Amino acid sequence: MTDLFLKAFIYLVAAVIAVPIAKRLGLGSVLGYLIAGVIIGPLTGLVGSETNTIQHFAEFGVVMMLFLVGLELEPKMLWAMRNRLMGLGGLQVGITTAIVMAIALLFEQPWTIALAIGLIFALSSTAIVLQTFNEKRLTKTEGGRNAFSVLLFQDIAVIPMLAFIPLLALPELVEKAKHAAASASEHHEQMSLVAGLPGWAVGLVILGSIAGVVVGGHYLSRPLLRFVASSGLREIFTATALMLVIGIAALMSLIGLSPALGTFLAGVVLANSEFRHELESNIEPFKGLLLGLFFITVGAGINFGILFEDLFVIIGLTIGLMALKAIVLLLLTLIFKIKGSARWLFALSLAQAGEFGFVLLSFSMQNNVLPAETAQLLSLVVAISMFLTPGLFILYDNVILPRYEKVSNDREADEIDEQGTVIIAGVGRFGQVVNRLLTGNGVKTVVLDHEATQVENLRKINIKSYFGDATRPDLLHTAGIEESALLVVAMDNEETTTELVEYVKHTYPHVKVLARAFDRGHAYKLRHAGADFVIKETYHSALEMGAEALRTLGSHPFLVEQQKAMFNQIEKQSSEKLYQSWLGGEESQTYDNHFQHLFIELEETIREAMDTDRMDKHALTEREWTPPPKGYLDEFGAPPSDDQPNEPLNDASDEQEKPA
Template identity: 85%
Template sequence: MTGLFLQAFIYLIAAVIAVPIAKRLGLGSVLGYLIAGVVIGPVVGLVGSETTTIQHFAEFGVVMMLFLVGLELEPKMLWAMRNKLLGLGGLQLGITAAAVMGIALVLSLQWSIALAIGMIFALSSTAIVLQTFNEKRLTKTEGGRSAFSVLLFQDIAVIPMLAFIPLLALPELVEKAQAAAAGAAEHHEQLSLVAGLPGWALGLVITATIAGVVVGGHYLSRPLFRFVASSGLREIFTATALMLVIGIAALMSLVGLSPALGTFLAGVVLANSEFRHELESNIEPFKGLLLGLFFITVGAGINFGILFNDFFVIIGLTLGLMVLKALVLLLLSFIFRIKGSARWLFALSLAQAGEFGFVLLSFSTQNHVIPTELAQLLSLVVALSMFLTPGLFILYDKVILPRYEKASNDREPDEIDEQGTVIIAGVGRFGQVVNRLLTANGVKTVVLDHEATQVENLRQINIKSYFGDATRPDLLHTAGIEEAAILVVSMDNQEASTELVEYVKHTYPHVKILARAFDRGHAYMLRHSGADYVIKETYRSALAMGGEALLSLGVHPFEVEQKKATFNRIEKESSETLYETWMGGEESQSYDVHYQHLFIQLEETIKEAMDADRMDRHAMTEREWTPPPKNYLDDFEDDADKSSEQPGEEKPA
């Protein structure tokens, strides 16, 4: 027991030290886990033979991850991606396996061994890729969605691979390990529900299992979760979530299917469940911890003895495999029209071998398809390719993505062929609403934005816009700033928007400037630069949300409108004082304290006004919220009673 505690402590302390350092250096958590494994394994030797056993346990993190991925995918979404799933995923697997097999044949390997290696190396690492996509928020990008389609197809393809690989067994290896094979077969029968079944019966069992997961997940899971949730014990719900995932994984293993695929399918079935978010929050910590443990075991499992004995061969095979897979993926990106930086993200993210490679290599060895010595060498290739993958993401982040962004920003501004009464600088979520309102009322606008992608997206929905930097005087001149009546500034760069306001107000004082501010400080800067009207982007929406909260708490609508109007009035009245303090102050502690004191006074004034009786202070803007006459509720109830009477019925006294 003490040894178990020590081993757990070693793995945990390695992760606690290495991962935060890797994250701070911009290397990502996956590379941190891998480095931690290398340090405690081959370098220091704190862990040893138990690594393989722990790795089999940690692989359950991949199963949990696919369950969570399935929870994010509704069945209709999965159906919508069927073309990429079958086309992109199928071609990647087929072309890569054929290319690797061809190279293996050139290296004088038997065709059966070459085919097995081709299938194994065609797979990529679901764990590393999806974990990195989540960390870097790349899951929803075009490259991320395409990569996920390929990964999902690969996970599905593992099932027929497991069925096909035993058919490639070498007779000499079978004879050499006949006794071990018999023992393994006996052990396999004890853990299988389908051993010895004919093909038609196996098909029926697999079909029934999948149908049971789908039907049970749809109809039986909700009553179960409701029953467990009624207990009010969070730990029981956590136990139920784990029971569900472990049970489905075990069921899939017993019928010879991939546990990862089974739990993914269960996640898709439960994607529309009202308990989806609760399941995610309960499974996520276990998934993260097990995946981290898995990555550590990959690093710890690198055998430096074999690596140094065949260093150049293993490094050459690893780099050659990654280059080959990247080229295949780049070719497919052209065929499926994946463009720009998404093409490189797609190609680089899937260039490694995957964690299922360890499983298939072990399975191939047990079934006498690949010799043990060759399998050990190939396992190192798989591990090193996974180890190098975070470096490919760093290459994408630091080198490739900035070049595409620079190319987009260095693009020549569009030729502006028309002018308008209003020029809108910046057409993000804020500027779009302003533009739509103006154009709907017949106002001619000229829309400028420095993001080429945003401009192209707007053009696709028939919103005419021009690519260009609105802070450039020549571009403003072309847009007709001399004749414009209004300039709307809604750019996402605070410094640039302030400079633009200052330049236009100084050069074209007749132009009225309406500016969007990010916060109170930015609003002061815009006002100081000459903006005629400044609005904080979240002020009115936050005020409306606060009003809805009061309504939900039972406050009468009339009183809510009064309180909102009072809040708005006091904000406007105090704004001048706060602005003058901001203008006259200096970047010093006394200024900060004085400003904070005024702001505290503002909050106290608002609270006092909210507590006051304003029944005699109705503003003109509140006419629509004038209090109804006395006894209106009694009259309303009488009318409601009358309207509820059925024809021919007499209202009881």
């Protein structure tokens, strides 16, 4: 028991030290886990013979990961991606297997061994790729979606591979390992539901088990989860979630199928369940720990003795395999019209061998398909290719992606052939709304954006926009800044936004500047630069969401408007104090203490204001949300026009327009 505790402590210490350092250096957590494994395994010898046993246990992290992936996929979504699933995935596995097999035949390997190697090397690492996609937020990108389709097909393809590989057994290996094979066969019979059954019966058992998972997941899991949830004990719900995943994995193993595929199927079935998010939150911590442990065992399992004996052969095979798979994937991007940086993300992310390669190698040895020496050498190729994969993501992030962004953004600026009352710099999700509101009211706008793809997307929906950098004086001149009444700054770079505001207010002081801020500090910078109106991009939406929450909870709408107006007023007053503190250039620690003290004071003020009965003291600002009375404009005239001067703002970041 003491030895077990010490080994567990070593694994945990290695992860705790290596992973944060790797993340801070921009290497990603996967490479951190792999490096930790190499350090405690081959380099220092702190762990040893137990690594393979732990690796089999840690592979359950892959099973859990595919269960969580399945929870994110509704059956309709899976059906919608069938073309990419079968087309991209099928061609990738088929072409890669054929080419690897042909190369192995050139090296005078028997065709059975060559085919087995081709099947093993056709697979990629679901664990590394999906983990890295999640960390780098690449899952929703075009390259990420296509890579996921291929990984999903590969995981499904493991099933027929497991069924087919025993047919490739070499007679000489069977004879050599006759006694060992007999004992292994006896053990397998004890742990299998299909051993000794005729082929048709095996098929029926497999179909029945899959049907049981689907039907049980749809009809039986919900009552079970409701019953468990009614107990109110979170640990029991966690135990239930683990029970479902482990039970399905065990069932799939007993019938000779991939546990990962079974849990993935169960996840898809439960994707529409009301307990989906609860299942995710309970399984996620176990998945993360086991995946990390799996990556550590991959690093710890690298046998430096065998590696140094055949160093050039193993390195050559690894680089050759990764280059071959990348070339095949790049060819598929041409067929399926995957363009730009997405094609490189797709090709580089899947260029390695995968964790299921270890499973197939072990299975091939057990069934006398591969000699032990060959299997050991190939396992090193699989491990090293996985070890090198985070480096390919770093290559993509730091070399390939910037080049594509530079190509798309370094094109010549469009020739601006019109001028407008308002110039809008930046038409992302924020600037688009401003532009639509203005043009909908007949205001002539000139829209500029430095993202070429954004401009092209807007043109597709008949929103006229121009590609160009709004900070360029010549481009502003062409857009008619001298004659414009207003400049709306909605760009996504804090420094560039501030510089643009400062330049325009200094050079064209007559132009009113409305600017979007990212946060309070940026709002103060913009206000100091001279912006006439500044708004934090999340302030009013968050305030409106809070008001809607109060209405939903039963507060009267008029009372909610009162409370919202009071909150806004108190917030403006406190913001003015902070702005003056910011202008004074106080030390950061003093500023933080001031902010904390002011925030506590602000919360107390808000509570007192909310508790005050003000139903008989309605202010004008609390009625501005109601429609104006009939004939209002005829009696009092139209609201002031845009060319009339506005009142100076106390806190431009949080100010609302004054009522007419």
